[in-house]
Amino acid sequence: MSSQAATSSTATIAVSVWRGDARQGSFQRFQVPQQPSQTILDVVTWIQRHADTSLSYRFACRVGMCGSCAMMVNGIPRWTCRTHVNKVLRDNQLTIEPLRNMPIIKDLACDMSEFFDKWNQARGQFEGSTRRDQPVAALSPNSPQRRVADAATECINCGICYASCDVVSWNRDYLGPAALNRAWSLQNDERDCGGEQRLQAVAGDAGCHQCHAQQGCATYCPNELNPTASIAGLKRMVSQAWFNKRDA
């Protein structure tokens, strides 16, 4: 049975999809057949394959691992491959837009360069203190510091926290929740030796002190991380380092 025939008798969803680029655009409406266990990514894929092949969007793994398919769904940033239609459908309508706070490339694909650049500005790279020929560091998974690092480490860089953050929309230089969460995870990694420079990077005028702890990032993170708590930890760490330096 073809997919067209299988869907011919099913109910449809009214879907408004953002079409356009960074300069201009508008919503285009589609009627999409409703399916059991249908995800938002399934809806977008159906539109591209059956209604308008020129629709641009981004996805890769389809199982919530790669973090590339995040979009605004009914005004809320979500990972579309793991968001079921029946959980977000309102009055049988869906509105799908590219992620907030990032420049639009085309339709639902946004430019994430700035997001990843800030990850680097916050010194999000691990900096090891041992050479390859030295023994592997023994880490206890139960040590308090490791638990803190682990709590922040499962970020998939989907950009949902960045899209949900009002401070990013007010201050384009702000490093954002994902980059700061990554910095906090590394600051608590006992093997990392880049802590001092990283603290300076996150203590700048666009760093952790800009966060108002509104917790949009923690509310919408699909992996249930809490970047707000990570940023609060960075604020404490920076303050302690500042006072300690003055005492020295």
Place this chain on the structure above:
Amino acid sequence: MLEMRLYLAQRISAAILAPLVLMHLGLMIYAIQGGLDAGEILGRTRGSLFWGSSYALFVVAVAVHATIGLRNILREWLQWRGPLLNGFSWLCLAGLLFAGLRAVAAVVLT
């Protein structure tokens, strides 16, 4: 690092303000028990080093705390930057300090 210093200044001023606000509320409830009377208030505050220094500290903490908060709002909502933002912030700080300390002086020194 300016933002980090401002962040610390706002938190420290908040920590100073918390007990002073409670003290002020308690004092107001106590002071009006026998009716609100200027002579009674001035009798307590005039020449008092304790009340003078307490309320002077209150004014300084309010001026610092409010100015930094207002600066954040102007920066984020109106996108003010540079000399405009800093100039207005200094003006706001000076205005709050002047008005507040003048009021403290009026009830303590006169």
